[in-house]
Amino acid sequence: MTLISTLLLALGLSASQPVKAIPVSGVTSSPEGIEGSTYDYIVIGGGLAGLTVAGRLSEDPAVSVLVVEAGADDRDNPAVFDIYEFTVAEGTALDWQYPVEDGRIINSGKTLGGCSSINGGSWTRGSVAQYDLWSTLLEDSEADVGWNWDRMLHYMRKSENFMPPTADQLAKGAESIPVVHGSSGPVHAAFSHGMYGGPQQPAFIASATNASGVVHCPDLSAGNPNCVSMNPVSINYNDNDRRSSSAEAYLTPVEKKRTNWVTLTQHLVTKIVWVDTKLPLVATGIEFATYTNTTNGTTRFIAHARKEVIVAAGALRTPAVLQLSGVGDADILGPLNITTLIDLKTVGRNLQEQTNTVVAAGGTGFPVNGTGPNNAIAYPNFFQIFGNASDAKAAEVERSIGTWAASQAENGHSAEALETIFRKQVGIVLKDRAPMVEMFYVTGPDVASNQILTVLWQLLPFSRGRVEIVSADPFEYPNIHVNYFNVSFDMDVMVAGLQTLRRIFKTPPLSNLSIGETVPGAAVPDDGKGGTAADWQPYILQNFGSVAHPIGTAAMMRRDLGGVVDAQLKVYDTANVRVVDASILPMQLSAHLSASLYGVAEKAADLIKVAQ
Incomplete structure (x- = not known):
């Protein structure tokens, strides 16, 4: 026993006694x-x-x-x-x-x-x-x-x-690799009846490839998301797109x-x-x-x-x-x-949480042709956002692991433990080239008329935080200290990602749909290289949000x-x-x-x- x-x-x-009908169900x-x-x-x-x-x-x-x-x-x-x-x-x-x-x-x-x-x-x-x-x-x-x-x-x-994409959805850019998906589970996933059909999502995909080198792939669920693609959502297509x-x-x-x-x-x-x-x-x-x-x-x-x-x-x-x-x-x-x-x-x-920031531009009056949800997402890796500075930045990252671990020790088990974890995380970033940022393209009636908008967030923060109760009262919220950007590299990733996103906005064919950046616009001047870190950092600190992950x-x-x-x-x-x-x-x-x-x-x- x-x-x-x-x-x-x-x-x-007794765990072995016969199960009796429970008093209530449902x-x-x-x-x-x-x-x-x-x-x-x-x-x-x-x-x-x-x-x-x-x-x-x-x-x-x-x-x-x-x-x-x-x-x-x-x-x-x-x-x-x-x-x-x-x-x-x-x-x-x-x-x-x-x-x-x-x-x-x-x-x-x-x-x-x-x-x-x-x-x-x-x-x-x-x-x-x-x-x-x-x-x-x-x-x-x-x-x-x-x-x-x-x-x-x-x-x-x-x-x-x-549910694989329909002929109409395929014509709008939807793709999939059926073998990596389940077909009989409880959770439905599909492209929506209202899938956007205007030029903006395909234009974003093409410009992301042209500007950053991120490849266009058919499916973000196949184990290599370092690409740009159309993405399904958790809806039941056969039940009027019910969540x-x-x-x-x-x-x-x-x-x-x-x-x-x-x-x-x-x-x-x-x-x-x-x-x-x-x-x-x-x-x-x-x-x-x-x-x-x-x-x-x-x-x-x-x-x-x-x-x-x-x-x-x-x-x-x-x-x-x-x-x-x-x-x-x-x-x-x-x-x-x-x-x-x-x-x-x-x-x-x-505790690890991601942060996001928006870049937006006015549009030329392109048709929306749909109601959503949005589908186009790009996932660039370290080398695609840091570009020519990648080698020097990678060397800096390797040198900094111990310092980062020591700085986050109070929010982990120890500096030694975090150094072990961070070395594995750096391996994921540099060797396996896992995506470092997500660029989530947003269009449609929930955005200002004819606006091009993308939400960018860092995916793999090194900053660590903590959750602590402050009272024995269970109804009182705990103290949640996310410790945003406490490791400076997390800010570097945000800046490099936003600089890359600006390049995408300025690259055809997406640039042909734009009449100029509105957010952040003049708040972060573009120096021809996407804006300096000195200009981006205070803007990000004032305007970032939590991704809720x-x-x-x-x-x-x-x-x-x-x-x-x-x-x-x-x-x-x-x-x-x-x-x-x-x-x-x-x-x-x-x-x-x-x-x-x-x-x-x-x-x-x-x-x-x-x-x-």
């Missing part, structure tokens, strides 16, 4: 019937990863699953289901609006489906080398668990129901059929409940409270877990849940009168590197608590995160099934 089974048996929660906002009940698995967070894991675990009718989500069920809200309404949900009750330094915020979905319910839906994947790198950060004995491109491709395809969120994909089709799965909305998990304080800690369930737009509940409810508690609250909320539960840095928890059960100091550290705060790495979870996604020194969300990613990907996170969650579900 395992340690978990022995302890749970003592509590009358989606509810009432704790009635849930308070005091026992489930095989409790999932904290009903976002992208949480609903994916719950959906897969509940495929077994003998397994009972509870999901607790802080947001409401907004699947019938057009701001959620209508991909053409992207950005409408931002700044509303559907958005956590996490405050960070300098008065900025990071948008994050506070609704069933999480960020998959309010994001732009872009469907891309990173480079082969970036997924393969994950295994090199684990113990040697864990290298065969399969955290690499080959296995991740399997799970990303498992999650996906991709295909994790809620629509994994929950909606089965919620009335599976009596073994209940999702409780508008309730916040306040902490994990443990058997005792002996290591490894064994979770017996969760404590939770009512959480609405107007109410922070004072009553605490309890639900019990026979097998596991799975934390899927997102990269900014997951570390707070662990810290409130006594898992984190004792120097943070002690002053808050929270008993430290596991002094795991890197919980909440290694935070990762790393419960990283899947060896403990000596600052890891919080192992290759099985178990929190170190716990017997039955796993983390399954963006916080486990040890390093940013040159991609939008959704497609990869579905793969992570699909793989996690299989790891959990095999372990039982």
Whole structure:
């Protein structure tokens, strides 16, 4: 008998006892019937990863699953289901609006489906080398668990129901490589009925190739995204382009059929409940409270877990849940009168977030011919943005790794650990030539009339930040310090990317659609080389935004590197608590995160099934 089974048996929660019908199923906002009940698995967070894991675990009718989500069920809200309404949900009750330094915020979905319910839906994947790198950060004995491109491709395809472009979409520039996509998964991805057909997206693609040397490829999901292409989005083409969120994909089709799965909305998990304080800690369930737009509940409810508690609250909320539960840095928890059960100091550290800035120009009056969403994306690498300065810049980067690591040590495990990680990250940049910036072309009625606009963001920041609770009150937001541009190279990448983007705007055929730059325009004079760093830097610092792709705060790495979870996604020194969300990613990907996170969650579900 395992340690978990022995302890749970003592509590009358035997993992081997027959599963009884759970009191309620489907989606509810009432704790009635849930308070005091026992489930095989409790999932904290009903976002992208949480609903994916719950959906897969509940495929077994003998397994009972509870999901607790802080947001409401907004699947019938057009701001959620209508991909053409992207950005409408931002700044509303559907958005956590996490405050960070300098008065900025990071948008994050506070609704069933999480960020998959309010994001732009872009469907891309990173480079082969970036997924393969994950295994090199684990113990040697864990290298065969399969955290690499080959296995991740399997799970990303498992999650996906991709629709190849139609004849009309092909005529507008859409392409795909069918073999890298799944065709029977829950999450739909496709090009939209309203795909833009004017000259602007093909012109951007051609000018990006002409000005930077980035090649035109048919598919950004094939493992080599260092190219420019048309990009599908997570929509169901056969359902009038309805957003295909994790809620629509994994929950909606089965919620009335599976009596073994209940999702409780508008309730916040306040902490994990443990058997005792002996290591490894064994979770017996969760404590939770009512959480609405107007109410922070004072009553605490309890639900019990026979097998596991799975934390899927997102990269900014997951570390707070662990810290409130006594898992984190004792120097943070002690002053808050929270008993430290596991002094795991890197919980909440290694935060990595991307930054973006806009370049725009007035247009010549070209036709839009569509309603969106946008599709054209370019992913240049280090050498394509730094150009003739690449060799000198690469040498500077190699010399600076140790200095960067020392400067970020307080937000990681140690300078030595970060130097190891940074050397691998530099290898991804210089040797494997993973994309360094994303250039996301925007057109259509949501942009000023006839305007050409591109959002650029750095993809692989070296600056590291942290997430720390500031109170034992679970309703109080944690302190989120992103540490933007603390490593100066992150700013260098932004500047070089924007200089390259200006060259693209001035290169035919895109230049033929432009009547002159409007943003930043005269605020950053163009010296013929795209503007000086001295002019760009203050402008960027004043005008940049967060991309809302935070990762790393419960990283899947060896403990000596600052890891919080192992290759099985178990929190170190716990017997039955796993983390399954963006916080486990040890390093940013040159991609939008959704497609990869579905793969992570699909793989996690299989790891959990095999372990039982």
